[in-house]
Amino acid sequence: MSALTRTWLLLALAPVALTAERFESGEPVMGTVARITLYASSAGEARAGFAAAFDRIRALDAELSDYRPDSELMRLCRRAGEAVKVSDDLFRVLQDAQRVARDTNGAFDVTLGPLVRLWRRTRLKGRLPAPAEIARARGLCGYRRMTLDGRRRTVRLESKGMLLDLGGIAKGYAAAEALGVLHARGLGRALVAIGGDLALGDAPPEKPGWRVEIEHLGKVMELANVCVSTSGDAVQFVEIGGVRYSHILDPRTGVGVRNQKAVTVIAPEGAIADALATAISVAGEGLVDRYAGARVAR
Ligand code: AMP
Numbered sequence: 001m002s003a004l005t006r007t008w009l010l011l012a013l014a015p016v017a018l019t020a021e022r023f024e025s026g027e028p029v030m031g032t033v034a035r036i037t038l039y040a041s042s043a044g045e046a047r048a049g050f051a052a053a054f055d056r057i058r059a060l061d062a063e064l065s066d067y068r069p070d071s072e073l074m075r076l077c078r079r080a081g082e083a084v085k086v087s088d089d090l091f092r093v094l095q096d097a098q099r100v101a102r103d104t105n106g107a108f109d110v111t112l113g114p115l116v117r118l119w120r121r122t123r124l125k126g127r128l129p130a131p132a133e134i135a136r137a138r139g140l141c142g143y144r145r146m147t148l149d150g151r152r153r154t155v156r157l158e159s160k161g162m163l164l165d166l167g168g169i170a171k172g173y174a175a176a177e178a179l180g181v182l183h184a185r186g187l188g189r190a191l192v193a194i195g196g197d198l199a200l201g202d203a204p205p206e207k208p209g210w211r212v213e214i215e216h217l218g219k220v221m222e223l224a225n226v227c228v229s230t231s232g233d234a235v236q237f238v239e240i241g242g243v244r245y246s247h248i249l250d251p252r253t254g255v256g257v258r259n260q261k262a263v264t265v266i267a268p269e270g271a272i273a274d275a276l277a278t279a280i281s282v283a284g285e286g287l288v289d290r291y292a293g294a295r296v297a298r
């Protein structure tokens with residue numbers, strides 16, 4: 001058979017080989033629900049893909065969660081003062097977090113754990129914390145007090161009582177990682193959504209992209225091979241004395257951002273999209289221009 005005939009044969013067979021069905025699955029994880037949509041040629045292939053992708057998300061939750069005392073993150077927090085060797089995942093997330101922290105002069109800061117915990121209690125009680133409580137928590141925060149060593153892959157927290165919180169960045173990272181797992185299995189036409197953080201792979205068959213509804217803009221966008229993160233959803237806020245405070249903290253005041261607007265960021269990397277969407281509420285939209293390929297959805 002000549003090379004040309006072979007090519008024609010392949011092309012003739014292609015539509016059959018490419019016939020793909022749409023499959024969907026969801027699982028509660030990371031304090032929200034992870035949903036995956038993918039195109040596969042059989043239910044078995046889809047099932048194996050879902051299992052591998054959800055395994056990856058669960059493994060990341062076990063590393064990055066601040067709710068689980070046994071997570072790698074919380075073990076790191078208990079070893080303040082030491083240079084602790086950490087996993088690739090944790091190191092990469094912390095590296096991205098520190099980049100956004102530097103670019104926002106600490107408006108985005110994953111060392112705000114003590115303030116976030118205080119704010120969580122505030123949201124439950126519906127009463128603002130006393131200034132002394134805020135001052136005490138703030139004394140244990142500050143991204144400059146966390147040192148990363150890229151060569152040794154170690155992280156050092158300066159003082160006891162420091163607490164990391166990756167709530168503003170980990171879901172975007174996990175969504176992109178799960179998509180990578182699917183891609184490696186030949187299931188690149190997939191979408192992973194963890195709460196408001198989406199990682200989109202190749203477009204569905206014969207479509208220009210995935211239809212992403214951006215509620216606060218009243219708009220549907222068709223996108224592929226990009227990550228989309230939305231912050232400031234209507235559910236996550238508390239109202240005290242007629243003022244609406246966000247679950248995103250302004251480190252300057254130690255309390256939630258007031259009257260936060262929803263924002264959606266589109267970026268090539270999941271962790272960056274997630275962190276920027278959170279950071280914009282405190283630092284403004286101009287920030288996004290510093291990140292290649294990132295933009296605010298309008
Ligand atoms: P997101 O929903 O991605 O905007 O993330 C919000 C979460 O990020 C909060 O629930 C906190 O866990 C954490 N967070 C709050 N304020 C900040 C901040 N200024 N910088 C970094 N993380 C924050």
Ligand code: MG
Nearest residue numbers: 168274275278
């Ligand atoms: Mg975020």
